[in-house]
Amino acid sequence: MYKYLRQRLGLIALGLLVCLLWGLAFPHPVWGGVAIQFYDSENLAIIEGGVKARVHLACIKIPDRDQPLGGLAFQELKELIGDRFMGVKSFRKDRVGRIIGEVYADGNNVNLQMVERGLAEFDRQFPYVNECIGYQEAESKAKNLGLGIWR
Numbered sequence: 001m002y003k004y005l006r007q008r009l010g011l012i013a014l015g016l017l018v019c020l021l022w023g024l025a026f027p028h029p030v031w032g033g034v035a036i037q038f039y040d041s042e043n044l045a046i047i048e049g050g051v052k053a054r055v056h057l058a059c060i061k062i063p064d065r066d067q068p069l070g071g072l073a074f075q076e077l078k079e080l081i082g083d084r085f086m087g088v089k090s091f092r093k094d095r096v097g098r099i100i101g102e103v104y105a106d107g108n109n110v111n112l113q114m115v116e117r118g119l120a121e122f123d124r125q126f127p128y129v130n131e132c133i134g135y136q137e138a139e140s141k142a143k144n145l146g147l148g149i150w151r
Contacts, residue, residue, distance in 0.1 A: 031055075031088040031099060035081045040064060041074045041120075043098065044081070046088065054098040057111050058091050059132035060120040069149050073119040080110045091128045115139050118148025 033048030041062035045054050062077070063070035081103065090101040103110040114120035115138040122135040143150040 031090055031101070032085060033088075034083060034085055035078075038074070038078055041070060041077055044077075044103075046086065053088075055088055055103065056094065056098045056100050057114075057120075058100045058102055058128070059123055059126050059135050060111050060115055061123045062114060062120040063149065069119065073114065073148075076117065076119050077110070077114065080108075080113055081105050086110075091131065109134075111135075112138055116142060118142040118145070118150050121149065 031046065031048070031053060033046030033051075033053065035044050036047045036052070037045040039045070039054075041064065042057045042060070043054065045052055047053075062073045065071050065074050082105070084105050087104040088099055088101040089104065090099045092100050094100055102112075111120070112134055115122055115135055122132065122139040123129070126132060142148065
């Protein structure tokens with residue numbers, strides 16, 4: 001009986017260790033899919049395997065379409081993503097169920113590309129701001145070059 005319990009506890013401990021290590025290696029869930037709808041400059045819908053998910057771009061603020069350069073930012077976002085398969089590094093879900101995350105198309109961080117092109121600004125109020133790597137530098141560079149919203 002004790003041998004059986006020791007084996008079971010050993011397996012449970014091993015399982016917990018594997019889960020812990022997996023969580024350290026991949027701290028953010030990753031989604032994937034194809035964009036099927038762009039709601040505005042910061043929100044889109046993706047679909048994969050018949051499952052639809054709404055995504056809100058993390059770490060950035062993009063002008064609305066009715067603001068200066070908002071229409072250009074919206075078009076640029078659609079072109080960067082296109083109809084390619086994309087990945088989403090999820091930070092969390094918001095109160096309405098959207099995935100808050102970084103979108104990757106062709107291996108490139110689309111959120112960061114929008115900042116680099118001066119079509120979005122770094123959102124310093126984002127709850128996981130310490131995980132938004134490279135955004136502050138990209139914004140400074142776009143400002144110095146007078147790109148997009150920084151003209």
